[in-house]
Amino acid sequence: MNSAETLERFRNCLEQLLGLVFPEGHHGLLTEVLRKRAGRRKLDDYLSELETSYDEEEISRLAAELTVGETLFFRHEKQLQTFIQWALPQRQKARQTLRRLSILSVGCSSGEEPYSLAMLLHQNFPVPDWKVQILGVDVNRKALAVARRGLYSSWSIRETPDHLLKRWFLPKGDQFLLDKNILELVQFEERNLNLPNSDLWLPGRWDVIFCRNMLMYFAPEKASRLVAHFARSLADGGFLFLGPAENLRGISQEFSVYYRDESFYYQLAPEPQPAISPLPLPVPRTRRPVATVSAPPRPGLNTELLRELLDNERYGQALELLERLPPSPELSLWKASVLVNSGKLEEAERVCQTLLHQPQSQAGAHLLLGMCRRELGELGAARAYFEQAARLDGQLALARVYLGMLLRRLGLAGLARTHLRQALTLLEKESEQRFLLFGGGYRRSAWQALCQSELERCPK
Ligand SMILES: C[S@@+](CC[C@H](N)C(=O)[O-])C[C@H]1O[C@@H](n2cnc3c(N)ncnc32)[C@H](O)[C@@H]1O
Incomplete structure (x- = not known):
């Protein structure tokens, strides 16, 4: 392989791995770094490694050699x-x-x-x-x-x-x-x-x-x-x-x-443009203030401890806490909720799929699946899951909130209004525990405020 081809391959690796582009003028730097990082390996072998595996340490070193780290206090x-x-x-x-x-x-x-x-x-x-x-x-x-x-x-x-x-x-x-x-x-x-x-x-x-x-x-x-x-x-x-x-x-x-x-x-931009890029909704799901109302004590699961772990984004520990308890559909729902909050959508979906036919947890599982699909930008699927969640459990306020917000984003203002109004009524009676499970631990008042502002943004 000639050196131009080798450098081109290296450039491609850098773009695929780090997202970075190196214009023509960087020949010298790229050649030097490629030689240095390959060390005793043949350049070809080193490039094959970059192309076929992801070595975090190697990527960090490449970045250190190649990126401009120039910065200073109070810049701009x-x-x-x-x-x-x-x-x-x-x-x-x-x-x-x-x-x-x-x-x-x-x-x-x-x-x-x-x-x-x-x-x-x-x-x-x-x-x-x-x-x-x-x-x-x-x-x-x-x-x-x-x-x-x-x-x-x-x-x-x-x-x-x-x-x-x-x-x-x-x-x-x-x-x-x-x-x-x-x-x-x-x-x-x-x-x-x-x-x-x-x-x-x-x-x-x-x-x-x-x-x-x-x-x-x-x-x-x-x-x-x-x-x-x-x-x-x-x-x-x-x-x-x-x-x-x-x-x-x-x-x-x-x-x-x-x-x-x-x-x-x-x-x-003030109005979203789903035709260009259908993004998931900006629903606050994580940041949890410490709850003012205690969740009801439940045998086995210490919801206060769980809440504290989630407040501090200690998702791994939250999962460990759940793993220690005897398995049950309800516990799996909590697990799926933690997985959604920590961004592990695939795993969350796997857990939810096992719950779809369990009467106590099927509405919740649909709701969490909707949240996953929404994050993945699949708004049609998200909508179907939210609708099913709301059908399965007519009291599940957050299903209506998510659905209403999604419909508004999709430009279906009339339908959105109907669901958001119902949500406002249901939110008054919704349990603290369900705010933790499906609402990122946000307080009732935060959800009510969000719902209200969504309603105001629905064009008549
Ligand atoms: C010029 S510095 C900017 C520092 C600071 N933001 C400022 O404006 O002063 C650019 C930083 O981007 C980082 N960078 C480049 N590619 C990156 C990537 N793929 N992931 C994370 N950081 C990256 C580099 O490591 C470098 O520290």
Whole structure:
């Protein structure tokens, strides 16, 4: 094989694995990295390995060698001001009931971006009873290790305002150690954003997504897929910030772009466009505030403990808790619910299929199957499952809510209104336990508010 073909193959691997494209000018870099990573292996063998298996560590190393990790604290400062002065108050209002704010920094590199957000939030969002989550994700393991350590060079802090430098950084030799209180506000996860990462993209999960200076390195169709995930997982009215040199032209039509105080930001377009991209509904399903009303005690299953585990997104432990109990259809329903919440849709569907003919759990199983199909973008199937759930259990309020919201999205306003009105009546009597099982643990009042606002958005 000649070297042009070899490089082309390497390029293809990088696009398939990481979503990244390397234009012509990168010959030298690509050749060097290919040789280095192949080591003693023949280039051909190494490429075959890349083509046929997924080695997380190797992918992370390739990313470390090939991606631009350049970043700094308080980069694109105008955007950060827009975030604080414009986006934050709106999200605070929107999340007043849940009292939870979730921010994602995509391609966070060595952490300067999410830590800058943490410092700004610390200063501008002093609301102690709120849960604030800032998550930074990147494929580069080395960069994430730097982020977790929190020790930075003077180059990284070159645009940090003096008062913040004094307050939050401790000089250590010629470096600067970030204060523990800020380190604790940010979590980091190693993620290849070219993979599905379905748990990251649960509907309505994020209030604000920063994805700055990364999309421009992505192949257009990979960028499109990632941005579709953003659209799915941003709460209604949520914000997306891209780098100033990036835009969504040719990548997504689901967002509208806005300009404010010298910076651009994106929000989901006011009306969805199912003909172009039928996305699942932005129904809040995860973020659980601690319940104010206790779930009724049930022999065997400790629902309070389960609720606590789910609140903290400890899905693995929640499943373990369920596995320890004697199997029953009811327990399988709980298991399917946890699987849906953790984004394990295939597994959830498998469990639900076993419950479809069990009288106590068949309505619930249909409802959860509908949620899975909706997440997969199969709106017709989702609708059929929701309808069946509502038929099987006429009191199941959340089946009507999901159905009503889906119908509205499909443009069937009249039908949507009927179901949403019925849902409002049923929600008053719905049990706390069913909010945990099917409603992501959101309180009754949150569902009522959501239903009300859906009704208002149904054109007459
Ligand atoms: C230039 S940095 C951006 C840092 C920060 N967002 C900023 O604007 O200052 C781009 C980051 O994208 C990350 N990246 C590139 N491809 C990725 C992928 N497939 N999955 C996750 N991260 C990726 C790189 O590792 C790098 O850290």
